[in-house]
Amino acid sequence: MDRWTGRVALVTGASVGIGAAIAKELVRFGMKVVGCARDVDKIKNLAAECQSASYAGVLIPFKCDLTNVEEIQSMFSAIKEEHNGVDVCINNAGLAHPEPLLSGKTSGWKNMLDVNILALSICTREAYQSMKERNIDDGHIINLNSMCGHRIIPNADIHFYTGTKYAVTALTEGLRQELREAKTHIRATVRLRCCPCGF
Template identity: 40%
Template sequence: MNRWLNRVAVVTGASAGIGEACCRDLVAKGMVVVGLARREKVLQDIKSSLPADQAARFHTRPCDVSNEQQVKETFAWIDRTLGGADVLINNAGIVRKINLTDEGNSDDVRAILDVNVLGVTWCTRQMFQSLQRRKVNDGHVVIINSVVGHIVPAVEDFSLNMYAPSKHAITALTEILRQEFNKKGTKTKITSVSPGVVDTEIFEAGSWDQPSGMPMLRSADIADAVTYCIQTPPNVQIHELIIKPVGEAF
């Protein structure tokens, strides 16, 4: 991690779960971290819980990644205030307890696509443009995907509805972005990290019951994987990393 010391990492969906774990891990390893989330009060609580030297390198910013204008303003602030982001962890994501064949779910369907797909698109675009303007050639974009971005298991208790298609879109988006990065002649890397079930509040937020007795990963497990991916040598790009808890059924 030496080459990332005091360089800037942006983490979306930073107020809980995988996003919070990534913030804590990266700032502990010497990076300057900007945590983005809609719940700024929770971000401030995280900052207050850090040791003084880490808290000084942890910055918070309210941002709804589904709002393109907010994303533009946020990355412009990062450029002005911190000199620009070198690492981006696209973690923000939502689920909803709906069935696609039912009426009255249009707002939820749009929200899933807006956050899970377009939010990643807006953030990656703004970060990459900043890298290009600053002539930074070694950035790294990480996208927190899901195993359901590769398979669609049949789950008895609920429908994966638009969540699985949104993650399949992320799988394709990762490759499209890799190709675009290459065509720009940059050495900036992109990695999709696809966890199985992770013990986070995404279940509560999506009105899903947390699976009982199902093997689950910890948020810290995914944060460790993110660190592993971004500290690879300059000639090594981990394009896709799938992580499952031992005993997962799908």
């Protein structure tokens, strides 16, 4: 972790759960962490906790609705202006709605697509461009995924969600191939977490 001291990480969905835990650990190891979420007050509380613990890094709360492309792009512009750019991008944000394939609401499906697939892809693109324009060749893009991205559970409520997580699996492999073709040492990694049904 020493080589990441003082460098900038973006963690999406940093207000609660896994995202908050990741942000806290990176700050503990000395990184500047931009933690984004719609509920920025929780990240402010976490930032104060990190400061009180005298962690080596700093947590920078940023309010961003990941379903809004303009807000994502504004966030990356602000990171560039205030912190030069992103060296590590952790696409943690994700959500699930109990919307079956045969009776689910389109609005629920769209929300899952917007956060689980589009926001992840936009953040990935913007992070890569940030690294490329600064000649950062050792950056890292990490996609948090679910076991639902690798198997289909017999539970109608999560079948659409499962589809979005299979997409994350495919997108991460596609990203790995594109980075290899670009002859860069920027890495793409997928990390698994439990899906909403507990598997």
